[in-house]
Amino acid sequence: MIKNIIFDFGDVFINLDKQATYRELAKLGLHEVDESMLEQYYAYETGKITTEAFVGHFHKTYGFSKEDLVRAWNAILLDFPKHRLQFLKELSAGAEYRLFLLSNTNELHIDWIKNDWGMELYEEFKSCFEQFYLSHEIHFRKPNSDIYQFVLEENNLLAEETFFIDDTLENTEAAEQLGIRSWNIDPEKEDVVNLAEKLGI
Known part of the structure; x- marks a missing residue:
């Protein structure tokens, strides 16, 4: 019972639109998700790193503006x-x-x-x-x-x-x-x- x-x-x-974030990242020039990105994602999703650290990593590594990253990240949500x-x-x-x-x-x-x-x-x-x-x-x-x-x-x-x-x-x-x-x-x-x-x- x-x-x-x-x-x-x-x-x-x-x-959700599960492909939306990938589409938005592609517009920013990032067309493939690599292992280091997934590691950051899993760390963020389990609270092992802060939002500031997560956004900062993408900004520093890929050159996105922080605002563009946040917008792309949240595009999945409908x-x-x-x-x-x-x-x-x-x-x-x-x-x-x-x-x-x-x-x-x-x-x-x-x-x-x-x-x-x-x-x-x-x-x-x-x-x-x-x-x-x-x-x-x-x-x-x-x-x-x-x-x-x-x-x-x-x-x-x-x-x-x-x-x-x-x-x-x-x-x-x-x-x-x-x-x-x-x-x-x-x-x-x-x-x-x-x-x-x-x-x-």
Whole structure:
């Protein structure tokens, strides 16, 4: 019996254009992502380096202006359909499940969301969850198994009673290896508001 639901953020609640940052970086003259860039990205996403250090690295290494880098970095973020917020609020109010958010994200993206949505909407969204886990704050990232174990242990959850929704296959596969049921949602064809169908209720 499912008692706990863990949601990803991007392409589950907020829509993303995952190629947008690459397109914007290409306009700035950067056409390939190398290993050192990925290392910086993972370090930033797990809170091991600050926003200042992250932006400064790209500015120094590739010659981008800091403003252009931030704009390109945030280009991935799109809209938050309000019907998803209504769905989440109703699910939370029903108190049938313990709700958690677990997102690979970073300070620049969260700051953009707070500014774009406004703090009132952001806090309304956040308050629907018992815990709101962002990778740069907890220093873990998906699909590493330790992030799932952290959430389970921190909240005394049983894997077999937990359902996880994420748009990235390697993330749901990693959760399933720990015994967590999952839904690898296809954002082009599926919507989180249809969760009841996946839960079989």
